[in-house]
Amino acid sequence: MSKSVEEILLQDDFNKEDIVRLLKSDKIERNKLYKKSAEIKSKYVGNLVHFRGLIEFSNVCEKDCLYCGIRKSNSDANRYNLSDEEIIGAAKFAYENRYGSVVLQGGELTNKSYVGRIENLLKEIKRVSNGELGITISLGEEDEATYKRWFDAGAHRYLLRIESSNEDLYYKIHPKDEMHNYQNRLECLKRLQRSGYQTGTGVMIGLPFQTYDDLANDILLMKELDIDMCGMGPYIEHTDTPLYEFKDTLMPLEERFNLTLKMIAILRIVMKDINIAAATALQAIDKIGREKAIKVGANIIMPNITPGKYRDDYALYQNKPCTDEEADDCANCLEARVNITGDSIGYGEWGDSNHFKRRTSK
Ligand code: 5AD
Ligand code: FES
Secondary structure, eight states: OOOHHHHHHHSOOOHHHHHHHHHHOHHHHHHHHHHHHOOOOOOOSEEEEEEEEEEEEEEEOSSSOOOOOTOOTTSOOOOOBBBBHHHHHHHHHHTTTTTEEEEEEEEOOOOHHHHHHHHHHHHHHHHHTOOEEEEEEEEOOOOHHHHHHHHTHHHHHHEEOBSSHHHHHHHHSSSSSTTTTTTHHHHHHHHHHTTTTTEEEBBEETOOOOOOOOHHHHHHHHHHHHHHHHEEEEEETTTSSSSGGGGGGOOOOOOOOHHHHHHHHHHHHTTTTTTEEOOOOHHHHHHHTTHHHHHHHHHOOBBSSSHHHTTTTOOOSSTTTTTTHHHHHHHHHHHHHHHHHHHEEEETTOOHHHHHHHHHOO
16 A cells, blocks of 8 residues: 555655655645755754845857757847956945855856856855855856866855756757757766865756656755755746757646645755755745745745846746846845744854765765
8 A cells, every 4th residue: 555645754765656646745745745855954954944046147158958948959048147347246245245155057058268257257256245144056067177276266056956956857958069958067066076075066947848756856856966955946847948849748737836845844854964955046936935934844046146137038938036126126025025034134144055065974
């Protein structure tokens, strides 16, 4: 006989079948899952949320992911590239408002002058913040020498979503060519770990062709890779992308939302002390989506501090929230938002992954 959700939740660890069962939990069962994940969060990371001020500095991208609104082939995307002054200005805002950390995110590029530009920006962000701002970067696939250069310049955390742990599915949502290679992406995660970064990955939830088994395997892969951080969110279709063709096969947005909360809760129980971000895409579906994620196990929020006039153009998916706000508005709004979850904000702190600290002190 198969196990009940209660029985599964009494265990210390979950196998694939357990995770699938938890993902399929009904309303009453899922509240039990959330109760347990909230307890684990409280015990292993505390009821403290850390900010990462998100600077989406450019939507120029060499890649062509089939789901992404800023893919190279989308000629309708309005391309922009912030100036160094605008990027440093945003970092200063984060520093002055005691966000503790920033994330630099942009479309994927690889060339010498780009690598050098990022290196200089990292050093400059460190300089203007007296070395106090923590820096996460999310700049895609690069060679090991580049990862090391950026690490030496001051970045200490890196986010690179694997997008899906199912290699077949990976090639249904990416073109199959040498620019989009699943094995290379996995290898990049290992490069990042070797280079000394706190390494984060994640997946999209509710993709066309994706199964419950795939999602369970996503969690098991994160465990196997021993990642320090995770950012995962619902897939949201974008009209100007090839994957839009499959929109009628998708589960409703609300279901994708609930499934994301379940994924966060399960991952929190399985990997106890990692950092888990409340993805902005959750807020595109539910106005208090990120707050709900914090309640069930997430401990990181990435307030957008990109200058407002560019926000509309970093449209990975549609209905992106807060594109008409400026960074100041977000600061006030977020304080109120975190307060309603009952957690506090770790102002001025890096909020590093406890998992990383434990992993590297062994
Ligand atoms: N829906 C949801 N998430 C998306 N991303 C890109 N396009 C979409 C979309 N249509 C996510 C990817 C990427 C991250 C920066 O944004 O997971 O890694
Ligand atoms: Fe830019 Fe996927 S489309 S990295």
